Amino acid sequence: MYIKNQFVRHQLVLHLLEQEGYETITTSSNQDEILLWRKMNRMTNIVRISLKQFDWARELDHSIEQIEKNVSKNLQLPLFQKEVNFHHVCIADYVPVDNWQQHKASNIKAIDHTYVYIWASDQDEQFARFFKNAGMKHPLSFSIPEQPMELEQHAQYLKQRIDHIDYQAKKEVADVFNKAKPILSYVLIAINIVVFVLLEWMGGSTDPDTLIKFGAKYNPAMMEGEWWRVVSSMFLHIGVFHIGLNMMALYFVGTLVERIFGNYRFIIIYFLAGISGGIASFAFNANVAAGASGALFGLFGALLLFGLKNPKIFFKTIGMNVIFLVILNIIFGFSIQQVDNGAHLGGLIGGFLAAGAVQLPSMRKSWKQILFLFGYLVYSFGLLYYGIQNDQIQYNETVQIQHIQQLIEAEQYQKVAESASQSLPHAEEYQAELLFYRSFANIQLGNYKKAEKDLEAAVEKKPRFEEALYNLALIYQQEQKLSEALEISKKLLDLDQDNSTYQSLYKELTKTTS
Incomplete structure (x- = not known):
């Protein structure tokens, strides 16, 4: 039986x-x-x-x-x-x-x-x-x-x-799952670790100035033509936790994508996703940013395309885990303010389109590849155009003040005045500081009348702004507006009566006006 x-x-x-x-x-x-x-x-x-x-x-x-x-x-x-x-x-x-x-x-x-x-x-x-x-x-x-x-x-x-x-x-x-050995994933991990060690040695991976020096995504510099930062920022990481998390993802997800798509398709997807993620970060995030997150999210996008092409194999093997991780990371990104969601979502979409452009090894169709490539180019250049036009992001007052301080150190006073002027219409909290920096640049350029006007506006917005008050007193003194200068020196002493510089200015003006 x-x-x-x-x-x-x-x-x-x-x-x-x-x-x-x-x-x-x-x-x-x-x-x-x-x-x-x-x-x-x-x-x-x-x-x-x-x-x-x-x-x-x-x-x-x-x-x-x-x-x-x-x-x-x-x-x-x-x-x-x-x-x-x-x-x-x-x-x-x-x-x-x-x-x-x-x-x-x-x-x-x-x-x-x-x-x-x-x-x-x-x-x-x-x-x-x-x-x-x-x-x-x-x-x-x-x-x-x-x-x-x-x-x-x-x-x-x-x-x-x-x-x-x-x-x-x-x-x-x-x-x-065995189209190629994941050689390039390991090479990328090694490069990222070497660059991280170099960052720590040269000033610290959490130091903004060091990050900018090594090529982090920095909007003011990119607006001046340093677009190479979109690529270089992919190899920089901020702190041990950041690189540890990203390299772990590259080890598991990167090797998987490389096994599915093959070596050269993998590297094309990785870089195209990283570039679109960097452009999205430029368009939506004003802060200094770095990391391989955009490229890594692009690898998730490539896996989603694989799922569309091979739904049975996808859901029978990795499908639910991939979808869960994508959703979890998106929710995590929107829950924590410091996460660069622009880079994540930009890389995810860019990686999906890039994967469609190279296609799976066994599913190459030229017309579909051309369509996906066209979609990627329209998407990336559309993000770039939007980012350049997005004054609210590009002239963010906090980032621009940091940029202006760097320009002052480089004694590029004309650029200081231009940056401050472009940022003022979009400033809310630091209008007085931007006016002060523009006045400082105009003093260095010999434009004293413009500097005087900016300093007056700055102290009107921020009456206890000592640096602005002091510089305004000096300009009044130079222009022989001695009574106005003396009045400001009295305010300075009221703010800080033990300041020897303020005391000397007050004594000098008292003698001159008596």
């Missing part, structure tokens, strides 16, 4: 694989259990075909509960499924002695319906019920050989066909 049951099981499994589009999930070591599944029209049917004999309904119930629990725990079901049904097909010598058909509904949340069928003593109506519930499109018809030897030979032949189909399916998955 066991050989007969095997023959029937093999016929059913082969029919599901060849005619109905099912795939094997697992087989037990003794071949008594086979799990298959099929996703169609937002409905997933999972089929368990068992040769185990159940004497009592409670044994069957316990077996069903254990199998469904294990499957729901280990199987990555596709997202947005309308219905998930579990079909338990038992091919046995006889049915349980009690009422097995009163099986209770599944208590597993992921499973909507549980169906049980027991084929025993040629009860073909059980297969008919199974085919109807599972929505099969093709009927199953076979005859069972009467001679034991012939039956065994046919069963063995069917098993070989099943094993071959299963082998080909596994080989297809293995081939997808």
Whole structure:
């Protein structure tokens, strides 16, 4: 009887694989259990075909509960499924002695319906019920050989066909994930670590000036033509936690993408995603920024494209983990102010488009590649244009004050005046400081009237602004407005009566006006 049951099981499994589009999930070591599944029209049917004999309904119930629990725990079901049904097909010598058909509904949340069928003593109506519930499109018809030897030979032949189909399916998955050895991922990790050590040695990876010097994304410099920072910033990281997290992601995600897409496709995706992420950061984030996050999110984008091209393999292997990580990182980014969401989302979209431009090794189609490349170029240049026009970001008062201080150190006073003028219309908190810096630049350029006007406006906005008051007093003194200068010197002493510079100015002005 066991050989007969095997023959029937093999016929059913082969029919599901060849005619109905099912795939094997697992087989037990003794071949008594086979799990298959099929996703169609937002409905997933999972089929368990068992040769185990159940004497009592409670044994069957316990077996069903254990199998469904294990499957729901280990199987990555596709997202947005309308219905998930579990079909338990038992091919046995006889049915349980009690009422097995009163099986209770599944208590597993992921499973909507549980169906049980027991084929025993040629009860073909059980297969008919199974085919109807599972929505099969093709009927199953076979005859069972009467001679034991012939039956065994046919069963063995069917098993070989099943094993071959299963082998080909596994080989297809293995081939997808082994297009190349992940050499370039390791090279990128090594370069990033070397650059990080150099940063720490030359001033510290958390020091803004050191980051800017080594090529971090710095909007004021990029607006002056240093667009190479979009690439160089990909190799800089801010602190040990930052590089540790990114290199871990590059080790796991980078090597996976390189295995799927191949070496040169991987490096193209990595750099194009990093560039689009850097441009997005330039467009939406005024602060100094660095890191490989844009490129890494681009690798997630490449995996999403892979999922669209190979949904069965994607969801059977890495799909749910990839989608979960993308959603988690996006939520994390919007929850923490310091995270550069522009770079993350910009890299994600850029990586998706870049992956479409290079395509998977086995799916090269020139017209699709051209379309994706065109989309990438429109997307990136659109971001760049928006970023250049986004004055609120490019003339952010905090960043511009930092930039102005660097220009003063370089004695580029004309640029100081220009930067302050461009930033003032967008300033809210630091208008007085910007006016002061512009006045300082105009003093150095000999434009004393302009400096006087800016200093007057600065102290009007910030009456206790000592540096502005002092410089204004000096200008008044130079222009022989001695009474105004004396009045300001008195204010300075009220603010800081122990300041020797203020005391000297007050004494000098008192003597001059007396």
